[in-house]
Amino acid sequence: MSHQKLLSCIIAGILLAACSTTPVRDGSAGSTIKTTEDTRMQAAGEADWRPATHQVLKGDTLYSIAFYYGLDYHEIADLNGLKNPGLISIGQVLQLFSSRTPVSQNSVAASDSAPVVLTIKEQPKLVKYIYNDAAVAQIDSVQNGKATSLASSVTNVPSGVKVSVTPVAKVEPRVDAPVLNTDEDALQWTIPTSGKIIAQFSEAQNRKGIDIAGTLGQPIFASAPGKVVYSGSGLRGYGKLIIIKHNKTYLSAYAHNDKVLVKEGQNIKRGEKIAEMGNTDAEQIKLHFEVRRLGKPVDPAKYLPKS
Numbered sequence: 001m002s003h004q005k006l007l008s009c010i011i012a013g014i015l016l017a018a019c020s021t022t023p024v025r026d027g028s029a030g031s032t033i034k035t036t037e038d039t040r041m042q043a044a045g046e047a048d049w050r051p052a053t054h055q056v057l058k059g060d061t062l063y064s065i066a067f068y069y070g071l072d073y074h075e076i077a078d079l080n081g082l083k084n085p086g087l088i089s090i091g092q093v094l095q096l097f098s099s100r101t102p103v104s105q106n107s108v109a110a111s112d113s114a115p116v117v118l119t120i121k122e123q124p125k126l127v128k129y130i131y132n133d134a135a136v137a138q139i140d141s142v143q144n145g146k147a148t149s150l151a152s153s154v155t156n157v158p159s160g161v162k163v164s165v166t167p168v169a170k171v172e173p174r175v176d177a178p179v180l181n182t183d184e185d186a187l188q189w190t191i192p193t194s195g196k197i198i199a200q201f202s203e204a205q206n207r208k209g210i211d212i213a214g215t216l217g218q219p220i221f222a223s224a225p226g227k228v229v230y231s232g233s234g235l236r237g238y239g240k241l242i243i244i245k246h247n248k249t250y251l252s253a254y255a256h257n258d259k260v261l262v263k264e265g266q267n268i269k270r271g272e273k274i275a276e277m278g279n280t281d282a283e284q285i286k287l288h289f290e291v292r293r294l295g296k297p298v299d300p301a302k303y304l305p306k307s
């Protein structure tokens with residue numbers, strides 16, 4: 001057998017053996033139950049960081065827990081059979097969601113950072129083929145030139161020596177999903193009140209919103225349509241506070257009011273007057289305004305009109 005024909009037979013065996021292998025993705029790490037909301041979050045190129053439960057810590061209230069996770073405290077109370085929202089105890093585990101299983105922060109980090117693991121079900125085996133001119137011609141036509149590059153790496157193979165090549169599974173680089181516009185992001189926001197901005201949003205300085213200076217009794221307006229999920233003075237540092245939940249993703253907060261003009265459960269239109277400016281639990285008359293996305297404070301300047 002000529003040198004070239006021997007290489008053709010060897011390469012044909014390798015190609016046929018490699019085609020019998022099936023790469024499978026290991027989905028054991030970070031696997032979760034997917035639902036409509038999870039799918040939407042994935043389509044938007046992000047993951048919901050919120051856990052399925054929360055263990056009550058010292059200083060927690062049901063109001064602060066709901067605010068932290070961007071939820072309605074009434075829903076948490078109903079979900080956990082709490083007749084009195086003020087009665088929770090340290091160490092108590094509260095369920096936050098009923099219809100879905102959110103990905104925990106650790107699971108999200110692990111699944112995002114870990115490379116895709118590929119496993120091979122079968123290892124290629126050396127296969128013996130009957131040699132004849134017709135078989136060699138058929139092999140050459142199937143390879144269609146691809147064998148040339150592979151054969152170049154197999155040189156000086158003496159007659160009678162078995163050659164076995166183990167194919168290496170190729171790991172494709174992870175491509176981040178594009179950030180898409182969704183209905184959750186299609187809210188039309190408006191300025192909650194007029195006045196000079198005296199404090200900007202800053203993650204570094206733990207400023208979770210913006211402060212707008214004004215006069216006592218100045219009208220405060222809902223920045224976007226939604227439902228009032230909190231109205232009261234139960235969150236320390238916020239004074240008389242109103243929280244409006246706009247959808248599953250966003251809520252807004254209006255703090256230090258002098259008078260509150262809406263009630264919990266009330267549906268609000270964008271631009272509707274909801275309060276009058278004051279200085280409750282503040283050193284001066286101002287509105288402290290926050291926008292929260294999945295419970296996390298975000299810069300209101302990215303949502304409000306440029307003016």
